Amino acid sequence: MNNFTYDIKTKVYFGKGQISHLGEETALYGKKALLVYGGGSIKKNGLYEEAMKEFKNHQIEVVELSGVEPNPRIETVRKGVELCRKHNIDVIVAIGGGSTIDCAKVISGSVSYDKDPWDIVLDASKVTSCLPILTVLTLAATGSEMDAVAVISDMSKNEKWGCGHPGFRPVVSILDPTYTFSVSKYQTACGTADIMSHIMESYFTNTEGFMQDRIAEGLLRTCIAYGLRAVKQPDDYEARANLMWTGSWAINDLLKLGKGCPWSVHPMEHELSAFYDITHGAGLAILTPYWMEYVLDETSVDKFVDFARNVWQVSPHLEDEYAIAKEGIKRLRDFFVAMGLPTTLHEVGINEEHFDIMAEKASKKLQGGYRNLTKEDVINIYKKAL
Amino acid sequence: MNNFTYDIKTKVYFGKGQISHLGEETALYGKKALLVYGGGSIKKNGLYEEAMKEFKNHQIEVVELSGVEPNPRIETVRKGVELCRKHNIDVIVAIGGGSTIDCAKVISGSVSYDKDPWDIVLDASKVTSCLPILTVLTLAATGSEMDAVAVISDMSKNEKWGCGHPGFRPVVSILDPTYTFSVSKYQTACGTADIMSHIMESYFTNTEGFMQDRIAEGLLRTCIAYGLRAVKQPDDYEARANLMWTGSWAINDLLKLGKGCPWSVHPMEHELSAFYDITHGAGLAILTPYWMEYVLDETSVDKFVDFARNVWQVSPHLEDEYAIAKEGIKRLRDFFVAMGLPTTLHEVGINEEHFDIMAEKASKKLQGGYRNLTKEDVINIYKKAL
Known part of the structure; x- marks a missing residue:
């Protein structure tokens, strides 16, 4: 720490x-x-x-x-x-x-x-x-x-x-x-994805912070438990209350203090909304699982196993750690889909046109983060997300 | 909430x-x-x-x-x-x-x-x-x-x-x-038990607070991961850092806001230290598992299953929910033992002499809590803990 x-x-x-x-x-x-x-x-x-x-x-x-x-x-x-x-x-x-x-x-x-x-x-x-x-x-x-x-x-x-x-x-x-009862289903889903992304940005870092990570997992579980409930029943008070209070703690600093570093997915998404004015949470929901798949390797697999086991309760009995890690990422994407969020850039009207300049700008903000991503890395992630 | x-x-x-x-x-x-x-x-x-x-x-x-x-x-x-x-x-x-x-x-x-x-x-x-x-x-x-x-x-x-x-x-x-490197093994263990008790006092309440409870579980897991490590290696910085920061969040109000009620075990322990001047954390370590066994019934078993599953990773495949709940309580007691804490009142020199007056005083502070305990209930818990 x-x-x-x-x-x-x-x-x-x-x-x-x-x-x-x-x-x-x-x-x-x-x-x-x-x-x-x-x-x-x-x-x-x-x-x-x-x-x-x-x-x-x-x-x-x-x-x-x-x-x-x-x-x-x-x-x-x-x-x-x-x-x-x-x-x-x-x-x-x-x-x-x-x-x-x-x-x-x-x-x-x-x-x-x-x-x-x-x-x-x-x-x-x-x-x-x-x-x-x-x-x-x-x-x-x-x-x-x-x-x-x-x-x-x-x-x-x-x-x-x-x-x-x-x-x-x-x-x-x-x-x-x-x-927040009157927030539309789509905006509720986007907001939940935004909250989850804030938590994950502080979770996937290179500095040890056991306590912070356990709190992060608890907050992610809260989003999972209540995000879909709020989408389905907009006036569910417990759902709205848990999402609201979790949203504040996702980013008020507690999760990052002692372990923070530059964020990973937000800089890539900010270029999407800067060029296409899409809803921020939707962009995050699209990019996050692709980013995860892209950075999953022997140096990060343990963290993704934690994510899968502690957040998504993935069984430890799958064939190996990569299977567990991938199952966690899959569940995240499935959850976004269940909430009605897009999973590809095409769905929100984005094509390859500005990838070069967007990746150029995003990669400058990605140094010193969980993984140093070059402009080419960012283009690769955008392409996978098409 | x-x-x-x-x-x-x-x-x-x-x-x-x-x-x-x-x-x-x-x-x-x-x-x-x-x-x-x-x-x-x-x-x-x-x-x-x-x-x-x-x-x-x-x-x-x-x-x-x-x-x-x-x-x-x-x-x-x-x-x-x-x-x-x-x-x-x-x-x-x-x-x-x-x-x-x-x-x-x-x-x-x-x-x-x-x-x-x-x-x-x-x-x-x-x-x-x-x-x-x-x-x-x-x-x-x-x-x-x-x-x-x-x-x-x-x-x-x-x-x-x-x-x-x-x-x-x-x-x-x-x-x-x-x-805190120079804190003795015993006082480190007592301190950890105190932190865990604060978390559990806010966890076992009757008001729904999903987010707060998930954070509480994360903090308890932190105590479990690092309590024994700090006892065994007093200058383990990560262990001391995690315990220290967890100790602050265990009781600074976040866990109880939205769901709090009068505490359960502290009032019973305060009588022990008031009459015998024992270390507070040791008294809590002795009483908590007995209190849990005493209040475990059909109205509380779901909460104790959460506690067992989410804090202690007890397998869901035991024969029934009571078996899961009891296994969680057993793991808590085993953990205290592993840290070198006492598990009976006799070990800290307490006998039945003042049970009546201590129970009388404690029970007055126990109304409106997770379970309303009468003077007789408190005496029963003290007796089981002898």
Whole structure:
């Protein structure tokens, strides 16, 4: 286990009706809030109204930034920064999924930065201060509600980058699983795949971290137990609650501290969504099993046996360790299929056209990870996934 | 899953040499520190000197309270409170195991309370403010370094009580596994049993919490993988590191939030140490398997099957669920034996003499838990454990 500093100060209100804490908590951080949200579904389900009531009851003045995109755009960040400056905003409240929260994070760190926020996306060490962020989560997927990372796209350049800063971590997050009842079957499946990928990115590393890996396996088992249940019965509270809380712990740092390294599949997927704007979780579901098959060899087989045995309860009585490892990978793919996710790039409209440039960009982020993958390796994995 | 608020703000510096952060972190909270420690082993292993150097380098004035007992006494708390008042202490630094940290906690909450600190032990809601607490941990066991609970004894009355307050949670804890290399085999085993008991207390509850239970199983597996290794090879860093970090997560609240209820075995054990001053972990190791056998019935057998299968990898091919459940309990007892722990009360010098009064007191704390145990139930469990 490597040395690390654990410092996760997000306060989480978890459960039905916890929105009742939004006003009092926001008021602790200021009187003028920027409310950030997406396409307006929160106006349909009553959440917008509830939030506004909370703000009103605590005399909080609200400025709105709506229309944050899935795969949030730098243009929207810029708009938010301007609003914060114009209205002297004290605190940012993001209501939505990871895209909305990520957008809020980069806004929060860019208000005091006098150049373009895209600089922050490329190098978050330029952040000098952040406005505090509160979140109300409506989708179990990215874990942005409890982590210090944001992913922002510039579609004009086909660029999608992740950046992180301690000040990005929300000070308060409200996690009410009932807000995810209305998430579609497909988005529920994509969110579950995203959560599972976060866990696996911290699981497949080269540094020993027995405890972290056992927790990771427990979280993966939770996704497996409840992912399909939530797809089949959207208002299953236990399923939604377990997925939501697992989503936060998948990526809030606990799993990686002491053993982390650069991720493996996310960089390859980010190129897919940067070029094709596909749903991130779908891209991960497609690529992950192919990546696993590609890196399975004598140096990794023991880890894949752990994965198969401890996560998927694969029998130890198969003919050899490779059979066990492959059965684990097969079960992962089967699970994604059962949830209704795609398993090939063709299914989401991607062909070989941009493989070269996508692989070129992805491979730069893949050095020092579980396995060093070259541009050619990435092209091979993309081709297998076609 | 029940509603809950998660709020664990302790910053943890984990790993070799992290003491180098003690001065800078203490200085954030003030200029005058009360240094609390135990019997002086920190003077032998150089830790005292390292800490004093840190304080000196950051111009922190130090007042010392040494000699905190295992099963810390209210008399020592009273002494600490007087020192804090006399010297206008800003911040408390506890260096040691759970006893030292627990003592520091009740001191921290009693300085601003004008009556006897024992009132706080009996009812922590009387706390109006706490001095900030930093800890340097030297024993993996109680988890006090990251939780909000303290256990204090008044041996003049054979009383041992736990109390909790949000202000008791350390603001910073330094966890350097090398500080536990010198912990004796027996104390290592007792500490491991204590950690496992904390996990099991949150595992055996009546509220569904699938994710929490899977994490709990992973933490138990970590104790099993490394407890014996640390006993056999005291300077095994991975073993000490895994036990130390697991000890914090066993009880910092994550496992219980959403599903917690009053604990089962701790109240029965607290009476043993209150009357006989035995090591807490040893008492837990003795009682836990007997408690499990006592509460195993048709209403609990499924949970014990989970425990056997997921924690101990008991084969599903035994004749029936009770056989699987019992095999899990047997493996737990065998594990304690392998670590050199006692399995009967006689071995630690306890006979029937005080069973009546101990059971009377314990049973009052056992209502609303996994199983409601009457005084007679507790006497029966004590008798089986003789």
